Amino acid sequence: MLRLALKALKRNKLRSLLTMLGVIIGVAAVITIGALGEASKINIHQSLSSLGSHLIIILPNSADAGGARLQGANIATLTIKDIDAIQQSSTLITGISPDVQSRGQAINGSLNWPTSIEGVNEQFLTIKNMNIREGIPFSEREVRTYAKVCLLGQTVVDNVFPKGTNPVGKTIRFNKIPFKVIGILAKKGQNTFGQDQDDVIIAPYTTVQKRITATNYFGSIFTSAKSEALSFPAAAELSDILRTAHRLGKHAENDFVIRTQAELIQTVGNVTGLLTILLTAIAGISLLIGGIGIMNIMYVSVTERTREIGLRMSIGARGIDILQQFLTEAILISLAGGMIGILLGEGISLLAVHLLGWPPVINQTSILLSFTVCSFIGVFFGYYPAQKASRLDPIEALRYE
Amino acid sequence: MKTILDLQEIRREFQMGTETVRALKGVSFRVQEGEFVTIMGSSGSGKTTLLNTLGCLDKPSSGNYLLDEVTIASLNRNELARLRNEKIGFVFQAYNLLPRTSALENVELPLFYNKKISAAERRERAVAALEAVKLGNRLHHMPSELSGGQQQRVAIARALVNEPVMILADEATGNLDSRTSYEIMSLMQELNQLQKKTIVFVTHEPDIAGFSSRTIVLRDGKVMKDTSNNRIQNAKEVLAALPLAEDY
Numbered sequence: 001m002l003r004l005a006l007k008a009l010k011r012n013k014l015r016s017l018l019t020m021l022g023v024i025i026g027v028a029a030v031i032t033i034g035a036l037g038e039a040s041k042i043n044i045h046q047s048l049s050s051l052g053s054h055l056i057i058i059l060p061n062s063a064d065a066g067g068a069r070l071q072g073a074n075i076a077t078l079t080i081k082d083i084d085a086i087q088q089s090s091t092l093i094t095g096i097s098p099d100v101q102s103r104g105q106a107i108n109g110s111l112n113w114p115t116s117i118e119g120v121n122e123q124f125l126t127i128k129n130m131n132i133r134e135g136i137p138f139s140e141r142e143v144r145t146y147a148k149v150c151l152l153g154q155t156v157v158d159n160v161f162p163k164g165t166n167p168v169g170k171t172i173r174f175n176k177i178p179f180k181v182i183g184i185l186a187k188k189g190q191n192t193f194g195q196d197q198d199d200v201i202i203a204p205y206t207t208v209q210k211r212i213t214a215t216n217y218f219g220s221i222f223t224s225a226k227s228e229a230l231s232f233p234a235a236a237e238l239s240d241i242l243r244t245a246h247r248l249g250k251h252a253e254n255d256f257v258i259r260t261q262a263e264l265i266q267t268v269g270n271v272t273g274l275l276t277i278l279l280t281a282i283a284g285i286s287l288l289i290g291g292i293g294i295m296n297i298m299y300v301s302v303t304e305r306t307r308e309i310g311l312r313m314s315i316g317a318r319g320i321d322i323l324q325q326f327l328t329e330a331i332l333i334s335l336a337g338g339m340i341g342i343l344l345g346e347g348i349s350l351l352a353v354h355l356l357g358w359p360p361v362i363n364q365t366s367i368l369l370s371f372t373v374c375s376f377i378g379v380f381f382g383y384y385p386a387q388k389a390s391r392l393d394p395i396e397a398l399r400y401e
Numbered sequence: 402m403k404t405i406l407d408l409q410e411i412r413r414e415f416q417m418g419t420e421t422v423r424a425l426k427g428v429s430f431r432v433q434e435g436e437f438v439t440i441m442g443s444s445g446s447g448k449t450t451l452l453n454t455l456g457c458l459d460k461p462s463s464g465n466y467l468l469d470e471v472t473i474a475s476l477n478r479n480e481l482a483r484l485r486n487e488k489i490g491f492v493f494q495a496y497n498l499l500p501r502t503s504a505l506e507n508v509e510l511p512l513f514y515n516k517k518i519s520a521a522e523r524r525e526r527a528v529a530a531l532e533a534v535k536l537g538n539r540l541h542h543m544p545s546e547l548s549g550g551q552q553q554r555v556a557i558a559r560a561l562v563n564e565p566v567m568i569l570a571d572e573a574t575g576n577l578d579s580r581t582s583y584e585i586m587s588l589m590q591e592l593n594q595l596q597k598k599t600i601v602f603v604t605h606e607p608d609i610a611g612f613s614s615r616t617i618v619l620r621d622g623k624v625m626k627d628t629s630n631n632r633i634q635n636a637k638e639v640l641a642a643l644p645l646a647e648d649y
Contacts, residue, residue, distance in 0.1 A: 004513070011501040311497040314458060315559070316486020316514040318479045395458050398493070 005328040012301075016333060019297040022290025023337030023377065024344060027370045029283035031345025032352070034366035037276025039349070039358040041269055046359070048265045053228045055127065055261040056093070056235055058082075058221040058242070061254055076217035077246065077255050083221060085245040092234035094226050097124035098218040100208045104175040106160050106201060113159035117150070117174050117201040119208025120222070127224040135168040135183030143204040148211070150179035153198035154187045177211045179203060231262035287370075290337065291377035298330050298385035309389050310397025323390035330382020331375060338374030342367055404470070405566050405599045406432035406455065411464035413450050424450040426622035427464070432601065434566075437593040439602045439610040442619035451619065452603045456489055456569050457481045469566045486514050490560025494572035496552045498544040504531060504555045505540045511563045530558040533596075534588060550581035557588060561598075568592070570602045574609060580643060586612045587636035612636050 009016040045053075060075040083096055100119035105112050118124075122140045125132070138149050152167060161167045167181045179201070188197040209215055225234035235258045242256050302309070309322055346362065353360050413425040424447045432438055442448040453459035454466060457473060458481075466473045469488050476484065485491075490511075498507045508527040512518045518526075531537055534554040544552050553573060560568050570589070574582035590612055592598040602613060610616045611634040618626040 007502070007506075307497060308499055311493075311499075312510070312514075313482065314456065314485060314491050315511040316482050316563075318482040318514070320479075321514060395453050398458075398497070 001324055001328055002332070004325060005332050008325075008329055009332060015297065019294055019333050020337035020340065022293035023287065023334050023374060024290075024341040026283065026287030026290040027338050027341025027374065028345035028348060029286055030280055030370055031342055031363070031366050032349045033276065033279040033283050034363050035345070035349035035361050036352060037272065037279065038361045038363050039353045039356075041272050041276075042361065043356075043358045044268050044272060045265055048261060048268065049129075053261050053265065054094075054225040054231060056223045056225055056231065056238065057259045058223070058238065059257045059259065060217075060220075061257045075255070076215070078218040078221055079216060080218075082242060082245055086221075086223065086238060086241050089241050090223075090234070090237055092226055092230050092237050093223045095123035095127045096221065096223040097121045097127055098205050099124070099220045099222055100205050100213055100215070101219050102175075102208065102212045104212070106156055107173045108160040108170070111160045111162070113156060115153075115156050115199050115201060117203055117208055117212065119203055119205030119213075121205055124202070124222060127222050130188070131186040132183045133186040134166070135181070137183055138204055143206055146206045146210055147204055148177065148179050148207055149182045150174070150201050150203040151183040151185055152181055153185050153200040153202075155196055155199040156201055157184055174201060174203075175212055179207075225260070225262075228262055228265075231260040235260050284373075287373060287377070291334070291381040294330055294333055294377065295381035295385060297333075298326060298382055299388070301329075302326065302385045302389040305389075306392065306397045306400040309392050310394050310400065313392070313394035314398060319390035322392075323386045326386035326389050327379065327382045330386065331378030334374045334378035334382075335371075338370055341374075342370055345370075403434040404431050405434050405436075405468070406430075406601070407465075407467040407470075408454075409465040409467075411451075411454060411461045411466060413447075413454065413459070414462045424622055425454070425461070428619070428622070428624055429464075430617060430624060430627060432567075432599065434599055435593070435597045436615055437590070437600045437602070437613040438615045438617060439604055439613040440617045440619065441603075441605060441607070441610055442625075443605065445621075446619040447622040448603055448605070448619055450622075452569070452571055455601060456491060457485050482514075486511060486563060488566045490557075490563065490565040490568045492553070492556050492560050492568060492570040492573040494575040496544070496549075496556045496576075498552055498555055498559075500545065501543060503541045503543060504536060504547070504558075507544070507555055508558045508562050511559060515563065526562050527558070530562040531555070533561060533592075534558045548581075549577050550584055553577065553581075553585055554588065557585070557592075561592070567599045567601060570600065570604075572604055573602065574604070574606065580640070582606075582609070583636050583640040583643065587640055590636050 058078065060077045078098070080098070083098060086093070086096055097120045101116055103114070103116045106115050121143050122138060124130075125137055132151065135151070137151065138147065142149055150172070152172075157167050160172060161170070167184060169181065171178050171180050173179070185198065185200070185202070190196055205218070223238070225231045238258055239254065243254065246255055248255065312322060350360055408429055408431070411425050411428040412423070415422045415424060428447070428451060440448060440451065450459070454461055457468065460473060468484065471484065473481070473484075499510070505524070505527050508530050509523050512523040512526060528537070528540065531540060534557050536551060536554055536558065539547065539551065544555070547555065557568075574585050577585065586609065589600055589602070593600050600613075602609065604610070611630070613630060614633055615629050616626070617624055
């Protein structure tokens with residue numbers, strides 16, 4: 001039966017190929033879009049993860065303070081006590097660091113540059129997935145001793161040091177306070193929102209609090225869940241700990257906000273996922289049209305081969321034999337088209353991913369799906385023409401001109 | 402001797418709009434094994450309807466038809482198909498070979514619909530049938546590479562391959578010149594005389610009837626004449642007597 005169908009298709013190579021074209025394009029489109037969607041998702045995920053995918057940020061919330069609501073950064077609710085409480089009771093986090101920020105002027109001799117300083121502890125770099133390109137990070141001892149040391153982002157280095165000098169070991173001033181440069185941060189580039197992540201000075205939070213901001217509260221607290229999956233439970237746990245630490249009543253509003261990176265990744269993932277679904281649906285429609293093309297050609301083929309059908313019937317083919325023959329041809333066309341489409345789609349998507357510099361993805365689900373859809377299309381759109389052929393009257397079919 | 406065809410009062414009526422066309426008005430005759438029968442008649446005589454009935458492509462409105470002792474009336478579409486496959490070998494005016502398909506594959510076709518026959522046996526029998534029609538050296542030629550007479554011989558081989566009880570030819574020489582027609586008739590006679598094949602040959606050419614053993618003439622849906630032929634012409638001799646293609 002298969003050989004018979006193959007032969008029939010071979011007799012009409014060009015037409016078979018043209019019929020397949022609809023399916024080929026449809027399947028290739030589905031595969032390509034599916035793969036690109038998946039790759040872009042992974043790409044976005046990776047770039048967001050570079051900020052630390054387990055990252056959880058605790059910010060002060062503008063809780064009701066006697067009628068007036070204050071801006072978060074000026075609220076003195078997050079203190080070292082909170083960090084101690086979290087370190088004591090939390091089970092789902094691996095590191096925690098306060099963050100005190102201040103803007104100011106970095107000065108080195110005649111060169112200066114407006115930037116911001118972040119006061120953090122020794123765990124901060126790990127939490128935020130940051131690396132040191134040169135020199136060393138500061139340790140717990142330097143945090144404890146209010147050491148005037150700092151790490152520079154590349155943008156700051158470029159702007160306050162002449163080209164070719166090694167800043168490590170030199171001293172710069174930030175708002176008149178001298179800091180010894182002990183390390184340079186590895187370049188991170190812009191983040192997803194276009195901020196320059198290298199325009200920063202990092203120093204022990206104790207030093208920043210004492211010398212620059214003269215405060216004892218934090219602008220935010222950075223912590224890291226043990227795994228990405230634990231982000232949400234960890235956030236809930238942190239919320240409980242902080243509510244207890246802040247002695248909030250049962251019905252009181254939280255005076256802090258907890259944001260997780262996982263949340264952001266999920267939101268972005270949802271958006272790209274939705275786009276992928278939409279595009280795949282459009283590609284699916286082209287697949288449907290390919291199927292209709294098959295039906296069309298099969299109808300033409302049945303009409304054209306009426307005499308052949310008549311002959312086959314007169315020499316003993318039953319209706320079911322004819323039905324099978326044409327159905328097999330239709331399925332063969334759509335499966336062959338599907339196969340070529342899969343190869344083409346994979347080729348295009350691998351090429352596109354390569355050009356875009358995204359991670360390559362072979363999406364087995366979409367391959368499997370296209371294959372199933374193709375067989376289904378073959379049966380569905382091949383059935384009517386095949387049935388028409390099988391119901392021909394052999395007498396009329398034989399005399400058909 | 403075995404009765405291959407037994408037609409008893411066969412009637413066939415068609416409804417054409419409000420009018421009833423009576424194509425066959427009570428046709429009865431028997432054909433014994435090994436006979437070579439020509440069925441003749443002008444157009445409108447019911448020839449085609451009779452052919453369709455004999456070929457089990459159509460069922461009579463009334464009357465009884467037995468093919469090789471099987472009653473046709475009680476069979477359904479699929480059973481009729483099987484009967485055609487096993488008992489009848491069709492030869493058509495227009496050859497009806499599958500285009501772009503080799504002679505061998507064309508001849509194999511009927512056996513394809515017989516599940517009892519293996520692929521190897523199919524090939525073997527198709528080769529034998531083609532050799533029987535002297536086309537053993539044209540097995541892999543496409544129909545387009547064969548002359549009309551050769552194409553018709555492929556069609557005859559196709560009719561022989563399932564070892565039918567009857568070869569049913571429908572104007573089988575209608576598309577051929579006289580020389581080739583005589584060649585085909587000579588082949589038919591050979592099959593009839595040497596292999597004892599029963600042949601029913603529907604035609605409207607009177608000279609074809611001279612090669613058969615019996616002639617049935619239809620007129621207005623009835624058998625008008627049913628005569629045995631005592632002086633059967635030998636097609637081979639006629640062919641030999643034919644002046645050599647003087648029109649070249």
